[in-house]
Amino acid sequence: MKTCTARTPLRCIPKTPRSRAQQTEHMVNSANKIKDPVNVFCRVRPLQSSADLSSIRVKNSTTVVLTPPDQILHKQGAQREMQYIFKHVFEPEANQNDVFAAVAQPLVENLIKGRNSLLFTYGVTGSGKTYTMTGDSRHRGVMPRCLDTLFKTIADYQTKKYIFKPDRLNGFEILSEADALLERQAEMNKRFASNRGGIRRKDSDPEIASQASCDVPPIQGIDEDNMYSIFITYVEIYNNSVYDLLEEGGIQKTLQCKIIREDSNSNMYVHGVTEIEIKSVEEALEAFHTGQKRKRMGHTILNAESSRSHSVFNIRLVQAPTDFQGENVVQDKRIITISQLSLVDLAGSERCSRTKNTGVRLREAGNINNSLMTLRTCLEYLRENQLSATGVPVKKIPYRDSKITHMFKNYFAGEGLVSMIVCVNPRAEDYDENMQVMKFAEMTQEVQIARATPIKPELGFAPGRRNANKLYKIAVNNLNDLGNTEAKKLDVDIGLVYTLGPGFPNYKIDSPEGDAAIQELMEYLLQRIEKRKILSSDLENRCDNFRLHLMQVEKENLSLQTELASIKAAYKQERERNLALENKIRVHESSIDVLNNKVSKRERQIDDLTRKLNEQHNLLTQKDKEQQKQKKKFESKLAVEGDKKDRELEIKLREQRTKLQEKMRLKDEKLRLVSNIIQSENIASLVRSNSSENLFEAKTPSTMQASAPVDSVQVTTTRTDTYYTPRHVRGAAAANSRHRRSRSTGERWIEHRAPNPVPLGTILQPYLKNRKSITKLAEMKDLTSHKATKYCLVSQEADTDGDVETKLYKGNVIPTCGGGAQVIFDDVECLKQKSPVHSPNRKRPSTGEIVFSPGGTSAVSGVISTNSVNDVNSRCIIGIEGHNNKRSKM
Structure with missing residues (x-):
């Protein structure tokens, strides 16, 4: 059975390598596009022990309060609570599904629409970054839930394997069905040869299968006329070098360092990385766990299994439209849409004074801290350039100073959607690190990223052709089941799909039954002519209806243009008013900044004076104690000296009394002599x-x-x-x-x-x-x-x-x-x-x-x-x- 459809010539926008001038024009156009801020979320980890003191308090769904512990209060001299506002704050009781629904599900929707997305976790060692990203066997993290949601959404629209094939230059090629069949046969032969050599492939891991099952709904709004395929890559950045964790070979194989390059569309990628096409969540998790076994992990004081490298798990969704029948992918690589979701688990920032690292661990910690510092510097410079009044970049952003920033340069300098989950440990011991993390997150929210607007190729095919063709095939199969005689008597309008009936019957003119065959052929041709007339009249009616609908749309368009002109005038007035208000706001913000600087200066002065007052108070208290001590000592000494003086005075008094008695005796004797003389x-x-x-x-x-x-x-x-x-x-x-x-x-x-x-x-x-x-x-x-x-x-x-x-x-x-x-x-x-x-x-x-x-x-x-x-x-x-x-x- 042959079918024919009305179609228009193929029209699409070719993708050719850009020149430097085109890249500059593209950057200017990106600067003029709508920009969205980086979405920053905060997740507070529960306390490991009830005896631990908490320095973080969740005020509401968007605000968290950081309180310094007592030992820091004595140093600062005054209590200062600091509040930080995020897009959403997850309390310690929040589960993994809450985090996925609020953070990752919009990124998966963005991925299906053909836009790039980036999600990374940031925090100190032991704050729950890896648990949030991957989870465990009972509580799946963000990455398994993203894969599960993605496969449930495109379950009925996946291509067969090897229809899309990576070209090793960050692009893809479209193979025909025959070439794809040969690739699948070669893979089967390779697998069969490895099984004959004694290496048996493990079909499925029960633990991985249990992780793959999840009750998440599919995402609505998928384009049903496209075909999809998912590819994953898994790399790590260790000591500022990039390694492929999915590289072929045993687990004990020494990994080779990879380099980062820029493709024809100014996108950064890891050259020569292994990119695996997966058809289920189980395959993706098996590949992930294979890479996990090669990842660098280490034991530190703060965490028993601490990541010593930054891990990047990329999910690439490749989609292309189907042909006019809605069955096969159009064989043109220029119409392929590639979108990427990068899930980054950053290594934890840590102080060597707390971890007591030495040797290799100390070198690893130094490289981790340097890369995180480069990330903070790049975001800070990017924010300053965006806030400049002239629009000209003030500072050159050092993306190449670190591999992690060089890899994701196209996100920050180009287009996409960026989200960050700040993981914090509320223990009082992590107060200093948490304060630095909060400051970085607060600064990151001010960075603006251009919103991606992918160009959808315009092929001229009718939308819904895939479902229409599916319905047509179902109807034909049902008619064939009823029998050819009854099928001829049925007049079925199958909608958009036009057909002139079944194919030509088999006939032979030179045979004895030639007259009957000619008569049957004439009847078949008359039937096709009648069918053509019906289709022609239907087409004319449809054209008239379309013309009327088009005229109505034109009238509506004219009215909308008039309304749009009035709206533009009102918009211009409102814009001028908004500009005036923005100028006032800038003036007030500058005055507020001045006042805030004065307030901060006064607070510092108050802190200094309070500290000095406390020091003077402590000195006075110490002097009072010393005086009391000296007084007690003096009183005891005075009592001893008094007793000694009393004894000495008593002795002297006895001596004086003895002398006076002796003098009195002598005087009495003399007076007696004088009396004797007188008498x-x-x-x-x-x-x-x-x-x-x-x-x-x-x-x-x-x-x-x-x-x-x-x-x-x-x-x-x-x-x-x-x-x-x-x-x-x-x-x-x-x-x-x-x-x-x-x-x-x-x-x-x-x-x-x-x-x-x-x-x-x-x-x-x-x-x-x-x-x-x-x-x-x-x-x-x-x-x-x-x-x-x-x-x-x-x-x-x-x-x-x-x-x-x-x-x-x-x-x-x-x-x-x-x-x-x-x-x-x-x-x-x-x-x-x-x-x-x-x-x-x-x-x-x-x-x-x-x-x-x-x-x-x-x-x-x-x-x-x-x-x-x-x-x-x-x-x-x-x-x-x-x-x-x-x-x-x-």
Whole structure:
């Protein structure tokens, strides 16, 4: 049976290698295209132990809060919580399906529509990157779910194997059915030869098969007129070198380093990489696990199985339209659409101070950190270039500094959809690394990637031809089952597929049945002519309907153009208004930046001042503690010293008391001797014998001194009662009975003395008759109120020999014209005390001395020297207190 369809010539856009000018034009066009930001998601890993402290708190579905632990708070001096906003935040309770539905499913839809997509996981070692990407046997990760969803979507539209064949230059060729059959036969022969050599292929792994099963729905919106095929590659970047993990050979084979090249469409690819065509999820996972066995893994302190390299799993979807019958792929490589989904599991960033790596592990960690630093630098420079006002790149982006950035240059500098999953471990020990990861993620969200707009080839074939051809075949098969006789009587309109009926019948004109054959042939031709007329009329009706529909569409198009013009005018106004608002926003943003800088500066100042205040507070607290310590020490020392001083003072007090007692004993003994002398019965004869010997001798008028013998001792006393002059002492005679003791007998005296005078305690005492004693002379009435005519000032002091010397300054009180009084001194009396001592070698007293020695015992001697105030007359008055107690003038 032959069919024919109306079709138009093939029209498609050829893909030829671009020149440098075309590449520059392409970059300019890419810069003018619509751009989308990098989608950044955050996933928080659950705590491994309930005893661990968490430094991360999920605030809502888009915000996470990073809190510093206590040991860092003491260093910083102030608590600062930092908030980071992402497209979505997955809490520790989120499962793998939630992550796939939010992150990877849009990338699979983008892949089916013919656009490139990139997904990579980023985080510190042990934060759950590999678990998120691949998962385990019970919880499948992003990669197995992407494969499962993709195969369920294109299950009915896959080509046979080897229809699409890689050309080793990042492109594909389309083979005919015969060539593809030869390729499949060669593969079967190769597999048969390997089985004969003793190498048996493992058909399926039960664990991999269990991972392949998943309850995910297929994606809607697939183009049913295209044929699809899936290819995978699996490479790793170890120590900044690219290795093919699916390279043919045993697992123990040493892998060869590959190079990265650029194809004719400015796409980067790994040259010579093994690209496997897969037809099921099981085949893809088997290939993945084969590559996993070759991947570099290592044991570190932070993770038992840590990835020591960056792994890149590429899923390439190749699609091409079918022919007009909807059965075979059109044999033209220019109409092939190639889209790629790259799943990148980055190695974890780590600090060597925490992992304690040495040797090979230290070199691996250094290369990992360098590559991640290059990735951060490239994204940061790309963001700065995009934010420049002129649109001209400010900095050259160093893509070639690292293999990972060089491989994905076409994503960042070209077109595609980029997403990133930031995995964080909420432990307090990972606070510093998590803060750096958050900063990088926050900066990455500001990078813009041009949205891919693939050009779909326009072949002129009617859409839905594949289903129409399928329905036609089903209807023909059903009609053939009913029989040829009944099939001729049926008038079936099969829609878009036009046919003139069955093929020509077999006939022979030269045979005996030639007339019958000619008659049958004529009937067949008449039937075809009638069928052609029907089809022609139907075609005319369809053309008329199409023309009417086209005119209606044209009218709608004119109305839409008018509406579009008005909308464009309104859009222009809104755009101008938006530009003005954007300018204002820029001004406000600049002011906000200035204010934020000031706020940050003030916060730093507050932190510094708070830190200094805490330091001062700590110093004061330390000083207080030291003072308390010194005080306690001083008090204990003072108590010891006090006890010691008390003991010393007690000892000194005992010694002083002993000395004073001894002195008192000596004084009592001396007083007893003096008392015996005074009370002696022969005192009168002693006085007379001394008088007869002319022992009194006048000296110079200015001074007169009485000295005791050599063996005399000075006598001092501590008596506090006032001194006095006894009136009559029996047994004692006056020194000179011819003169009075003083000329002031009938006069009134004012005696001015100290409050507590030292008692004389001697025989000779100053005596003033009719006197008034005062201790303080403050006012004039003290002189005038008593009607005194004489004034005596008593002064006591110790001389150079240690003897007590008492001086009496005497004067006349003379009234003045103003009603007051004045004193004119005219006489001075000087009294000295000496103690009599016993001396065996007595000498004769010198001139001016008086010695009493009754019975071999010395008496107390007194010397009075009188000096005139005006130095006109000088008198020496010597008074000896006897029985009459009178003074005599010499």
